[in-house]
Amino acid sequence: MSKPKVAFYWCASCGGCEEAVVDLAEDILKVVGAVDIVFWPVALDFKREDVEAMADNSLAVAFINGAIRSSEQHEMVELLRRKAGLVVAFGSCAHLGGIPGLANTFRRADLIDEAYHKSLSVTDGNGTEPLEKTEVPEGTLTLPKLWDTVKTLDQVIKVDYYLPGCPPPVNLINGAIGSILKNELPPPGSVLAPDMALCEECERRATKPDKMAQREFLRPHQIKADPEKCLLAQGLLCLGPVTRKGCGAACVKGNMPCTGCMGPTSHVVDFGTKALTAMASLVDSNDDREIAAILDQIADPVGTFYRYSLPASLLHRSYQPEHAKGEK
Amino acid sequence: MSDKDTNQKPFEPRIVAFFCNWCTYTAADLAGTARMTYAPNVRVIRVMCSGRLDPQFILTALRQGADGVLIGGCHPGDCHYQEGNYKALRRFTLLKRLLREMGIEDERVQLEWIAASEGDKVQKVINRITEDVRRLGPLHLEPEALDRATEALLPDQTPAVAEGGAL
Numbered sequence: 145m146s147k148p149k150v151a152f153y154w155c156a157s158c159g160g161c162e163e164a165v166v167d168l169a170e171d172i173l174k175v176v177g178a179v180d181i182v183f184w185p186v187a188l189d190f191k192r193e194d195v196e197a198m199a200d201n202s203l204a205v206a207f208i209n210g211a212i213r214s215s216e217q218h219e220m221v222e223l224l225r226r227k228a229g230l231v232v233a234f235g236s237c238a239h240l241g242g243i244p245g246l247a248n249t250f251r252r253a254d255l256i257d258e259a260y261h262k263s264l265s266v267t268d269g270n271g272t273e274p275l276e277k278t279e280v281p282e283g284t285l286t287l288p289k290l291w292d293t294v295k296t297l298d299q300v301i302k303v304d305y306y307l308p309g310c311p312p313p314v315n316l317i318n319g320a321i322g323s324i325l326k327n328e329l330p331p332p333g334s335v336l337a338p339d340m341a342l343c344e345e346c347e348r349r350a351t352k353p354d355k356m357a358q359r360e361f362l363r364p365h366q367i368k369a370d371p372e373k374c375l376l377a378q379g380l381l382c383l384g385p386v387t388r389k390g391c392g393a394a395c396v397k398g399n400m401p402c403t404g405c406m407g408p409t410s411h412v413v414d415f416g417t418k419a420l421t422a423m424a425s426l427v428d429s430n431d432d433r434e435i436a437a438i439l440d441q442i443a444d445p446v447g448t449f450y451r452y453s454l455p456a457s458l459l460h461r462s463y464q465p466e467h468a469k470g471e472k
Numbered sequence: 473m474s475d476k477d478t479n480q481k482p483f484e485p486r487i488v489a490f491f492c493n494w495c496t497y498t499a500a501d502l503a504g505t506a507r508m509t510y511a512p513n514v515r516v517i518r519v520m521c522s523g524r525l526d527p528q529f530i531l532t533a534l535r536q537g538a539d540g541v542l543i544g545g546c547h548p549g550d551c552h553y554q555e556g557n558y559k560a561l562r563r564f565t566l567l568k569r570l571l572r573e574m575g576i577e578d579e580r581v582q583l584e585w586i587a588a589s590e591g592d593k594v595q596k597v598i599n600r601i602t603e604d605v606r607r608l609g610p611l612h613l614e615p616e617a618l619d620r621a622t623e624a625l626l627p628d629q630t631p632a633v634a635e636g637g638a639l
Contacts (some may be wrong), residue, residue, distance in 0.1 A: 147518040250571070293614065417527035417567065430548065430558045435565050445570040458531035460614055462573035 148204035151183035164311035198301040198307030203228040204325040209237040216288035236310040241455030248461035252292040310405035337390035357428030361441040417450035485605035488533040489542040494552040496544030502591035507570025511602035540605040547585040580606035
């Protein structure tokens with residue numbers, strides 16, 4: 145019997161998710177022994193034509209990482225969706241939009257302006273911008289269209305499962321591959337990670353005070369954090385209480401607060417406002433001006449609370465009335 | 473929602489108001505029994521306490537077509553549950569900063585303390601937010617997120633959302 149065929153693909157992402165697959169270490173040999181990897185641009189020389197030549201539904205599963213923000217990515221994931229029985233959104237970017245999703249606080253025109261005109265590293269100043277079509281003597285050259293709004297994978301194609309994390313923890317990847325091979329999968333649409341908050345598996349849990357009362361919010365560079373005590377109780381914005389567990393509290397073990405890459409549990413729709421609620425509720429004051437002063441210590445609420453999930457949020461992107469009815 | 477998207481009729485703001493059971497909702501009741509008139513643009517949802525208000529409710533209202541959201545709670549020190557309105561205030565303070573960063577104008581989401589006896593304040597505040605939002609115009613959030621967000625809200629418990637229930 146032939147082995148199940150698997151594809152890996154990346155969209156708007158940093159490459160860390162590909163690295164996570166390699167991080168399986170010796171276990172990757174078991175994976176390679178059990179499946180045929182038929183498409184993996186970062187590691188193997190197959191092209192889009194090769195995927196197009198495959199029969200529909202001939203892939204057992206496509207693992208797709210990265211957010212979707214260009215016409216090329218959109219075409220590729222639609223192609224993979226046709227070819228694959230299962231699509232797994234792999235990592236924070238495919239799951240919730242991830243770090244690239246923070247581009248949704250800008251408009252495309254602003255991004256182009258910054259990258260091609262305003263950035264200090266742009267020195268020639270001849271005003272060149274990437275064009276979707278350029279005529280040259282040899283013919284027409286084309287580039288993919290950069291979208292105005294970054295999307296999650298499930299905003300453009302149907303997704304069967306989600307592997308959360310930036311990047312997904314190795315044990316969860318192993319578990320997901322194992323359950324796919326054994327055909328022991330949870331209901332479609334599930335996130336393949338435990339449905340509980342990170343604090344539940346945090347080694348510092350015992351030091352979390354019963355009632356927290358915060359008068360100060362600190363950023364990691366402002367404090368030499370005690371390596372044993374609850375980071376939230378030390379004033380750091382640790383998003384453990386609202387983040388899904390499954391990573392083994394890796395960042396907290398490194399004495400850094402949780403930034404929420406695993407996303408919310410299934411009970412939460414909008415990770416950012418939930419994280420905001422959790423943190424604001426800790427403030428130890430009843431005076432409006434004092435509350436505002438304490439909360440002003442939280443720099444960049446959008447970047448802090450929606451770090452990995454802005455495209456998946458209820459607002460989806462920043463609101464600019466003059467553009468609201470404009471370009472896609 | 474069709475009246476928002478055509479330019480045929482003048483814009484009438486849709487405002488969702490979350491009023492606490494003990495003070496502001498009672499005040500709205502009083503305004504009603506006292507035959508006070510105010511702008512008909514507000515849809516009131518009664519919650520037990522302003523502290524019950526999950527900021528997700530506010531964004532969901534905006535996402536599902538509200539142009540503004542009004543939150544009404546007991547005056548500081550008067551909360552039926554001692555501290556609920558302070559919790560609401562803390563969340564609201566941080567939420568406002570987040571919304572500002574996201575480009576949602578300040579006047580669209582307002583918090584007011586209205587005691588059970590202040591029927592006239594209900595009238596005043598509702599008229600004011602209606603005019604504020606009218607001046608700003610309709611809130612056009614990008615529609616493509618709407619279906620998915622609504623769908624994601626509660627995959628198997630859609631009725632609870634329709635009733636403005638638990639998220």
